[in-house]
Amino acid sequence: MTEAPPALTVGVTAETAPGERRVAITPETCRKLVTAGARVAIERGAGSLAGFADEAFVEAGAHLHDSADTVLDAADVLLCVRPPVPERLMRMREGAALVGLIAPDADAERSAAIRARGLHVFPLERLPRTTRAQSMDVLSSQAGMAGYKATLLAAQLAPRFFPMLTTAAGTIRPSRVLVIGAGVAGLQAIATARRLGAQVEGFDVRPETREQIESLGARFLDLGVSASGEGGYARALTDEERAEQQRRLAAHLRQVDVVISTAAVPGRPAPRILGSDMVAGMKPGSVIVDLAAESGGNCELTSPGETIEHGGVTIAGPVDLASRGALHASEMYARNVLNFVSLFIRDGQLAYDWDDELLARTVWPERAPTA
Structure with missing residues (x-):
């Protein structure tokens, strides 16, 4: 019998931008990711400033990590609100996906780190403003x-x-x-x-x-x-x-x-x-x-x-x-992110469909859909 490939890991670390209290995952969206076959790794305290206790994430099926580094080491997909600092980007697994408000062109060191690690970066501020994308529109919810x-x-x-x-x-x-x-x-x-x-x-x-x-x-x-x-x-x-x-x-x-x-x-x-x-x-x-x-x-x-x-x-x-308004802002943001990553997380595995304009036009650099 052929063994099933190990489930991908979705990671979330505590935000490091000054004054940022939001988090890219909530117990509600964590539970849905686990149901979709993903393993969820969260840094301890990542949701505390938004009002989400570690215990609630554990009950939703998440695995807690004592440091951001161990989350970065494990994550196939990293969810964030603000872009991680270049040092954290360089710690990520080669070819991993990064989803959030990334602004990759706004910082030369950030874009260099992204390229160096070959990351699949999805800056959600680039998401096409279409009817289908409304449930993923973080700019509007925030x-x-x-x-x-x-x-x-x-x-x-x-x-x-x-x-x-x-x-x-x-x-x-x-x-x-x-x-x-x-x-x-x-x-x-x-x-x-x-x-x-x-x-x-x-x-x-x-x-x-x-x-x-x-x-x-x-x-x-x-x-x-x-x-x-x-x-x-x-x-x-x-x-x-x-x-x-x-x-x-x-x-x-x-x-x-x-x-x-x-x-x-x-x-x-x-x-x-x-x-x-x-x-x-x-x-x-x-x-x-x-x-x-x-x-x-x-x-x-x-x-x-x-x-x-x-x-x-x-x-x-x-x-x-x-x-x-970190609690409700995080709830809306996390639902937007969940709806977006559901485009390429299937049965606990990564499955990019570059013919999907939401993926092809959001990924940085933008990809032309295949003929």
């Missing part, structure tokens, strides 16, 4: 948490109530909140600000977002500039269009109490929307929360990872918003 947390941060920083209040000392008017960008993060920010009772407006250069913004009970801010592009993303504005947009937006910002800016284009620097002169025209006590801080910021004055004050306006540039 943006939802970021938009929610950004609104709570704005409410905390603002020196005013969000809702209208009728008190013995008189009526307090609601805060005016402007959300720039109507992607997943922006729409979640709009919905959260509305629940907090604010008077909310949404702005996006794509006019087709009007219906989504208004469906959440917010007003669509029409500045008379359209930048509809392909794939659901905005096209670049001409110099004349940008100047007109900036003029009209600057005039409107004088009436706004809180700005939550979420405009971003994957793989490219964030569009610069709020100039220092526009910030100078805002009311003292106003607040800007810039979700695009990590990719350069929508505001000229944003300092990534810091909250600063400029001319009486508070400007926050958080870079860890999804991580601040």
